[in-house]
Amino acid sequence: MTQNRSWIPYALILPSVVFLGLLFVVPLVQTLWLAVSDNGTPSLANMTTMVTDLNFGRSVLNTFLLTLAVVPIQIVMALTMGSMVAKMNGGRETILWIWTIPLGISDLAAGMVWLSILQNTGYLNSVLFGLGIIERQTAWLTYQTPVALFIGIAIAEIWRGTAIVMIIIVAGLNQVPKEFKEAAEIFGASPWTRFTRITLPLIRPALQSALILRTVLAFEVFAVVYALGGRNFPVLVGEAYNWQNQNQNYGVAAAYAVLIMVISLAATLVYLKAVKVDPERLP
Template identity: 30%
Template sequence: MTTTTEAAPGGATTEVAKGRKAPLSEGARAERRLGWLLCAPAVIVMIAVTAYPVGYAVYLSLERYNLELPNAVKFIGLANYGAVLSSSYWWEALWVTVLISVVSVTITLVLGMLLAMVMHRTLFGRGSVRTAALIPYGIVTVAAAYGWQYAWTPGQGYLSAMFNNSAPLTDQFKAIGVIVLAEIWKTTPFMALLLLAGLSLVPEDLQKAAMVDGASGWQRFVRITLPLMKPAILVAVLFRTLDSFRIFDNIFILTGGNNGTASVSILGYNNLFNALNLGIGSAISILIFICVAIIAFVFIKGFGTAAPGTDIGKR
């Protein structure tokens, strides 16, 4: 009610101390209120769509809840987690997901770095290279996945025909190889663009100085470019790793998760829509969430990845 209780002794001093411990000026309070007001709608939507459902998933995961048996809903504690963690399907899906993530992110990083160098150094045609590279990034994953599927179908696909009419999608490891290939094709441009931004931060003078001192191209890359790009690389790898850990679209179209190619996301989806089991499905959801949290934690604490955007707060 009493808006003038600050009793600022001498307006000038409060102006100087603005933002410190001094009582808030009228302007600072208005700024605060406006800040909260502007953020409120975004915060409400984000909480409503993520925090609330996750909380609800925790609750569902503690219940026996099958949509086919709506009257048999019962609180069963951690039994769903026990069921998931003792199932070979979960561990196989986790292993497949980790394999796909590690292989595809590693190869994408190397190819992305090469592509970034090409885009950075090329003498001409930079625009057309960039335009072409943006197409895999932008294309609907599902559309591209159908292209790969047909290309590897014996009797109608050009890739299958090139490899003696092979049918890689029917074999676990070959199918994983095709999935990884589709992931790499789709995500290398994104990786390259992030790395290109990091590459442009490496000062040209430093490269020239090293060249004068007789450093070879490889030495310059390892000793100068890589260390300076470390933050950009770590952020890009963190994002790509988390993204490929939730891989769904490519597998869904290419194999449907058959022949031992189901990722954890496919497993969660099938549990909901084929087994109609909300309890088990929710337990899988929470376990995936925990895996993602662990990956992010390891990157941020272990590798010292600056969490993207943390600099924003320092302004």
């Protein structure tokens, strides 16, 4: 009976494959073609328009700066938070639950939350004014205050996106048996040495996943930036959005989309190489 049924797994998998094929591979091919064609003939015109645009350099720079600022801070914070809850006996779940609240909020909503804090009539100015630190409303989010704007966006992104890193790291930390740390302690390793020589190497797989996921998401940053800075802080996805909707130029928008994909793929490859996971060296 069962021998003749070898097609069943394939049949069960088929819908998901068709679904992904239709909604991912087809648009991907279309986008690629859109980016490197002009009126149906191969052309680099869209690429040229993209790189010669006034905002191109700034959006590349801004996206990379934001990624470089946000991702390391998030990894360090997630490691710190994960190590702290690991030491707790009671209330651990509650703390984790509270820490992951930002995950349940859409990124645009997160942007609006931080806008209500940082805008001219926002909570930050109210508090600063109440404390007598400022005498009148201060603008933080304009093109005249690029550093404050950058910091504001970075803080909002860190607030919004650290939880997902922390969840992956906590899952990784839970996989490390406590005997490893106890053995290291018995043989004289300080808490810092235990962390760097035992814990970190043992959570490499989690660290790798978290880095890849978080970096790819950081290159795709858009809604939070859009809510806080509008076009004062151009980023790659923002430019793709503008070319698509404001300028109605789908070709250049596609060129941006392809560029973001290439950067994400490159980052992933770098991580796979740099944070190598050797199954032979895992528990």
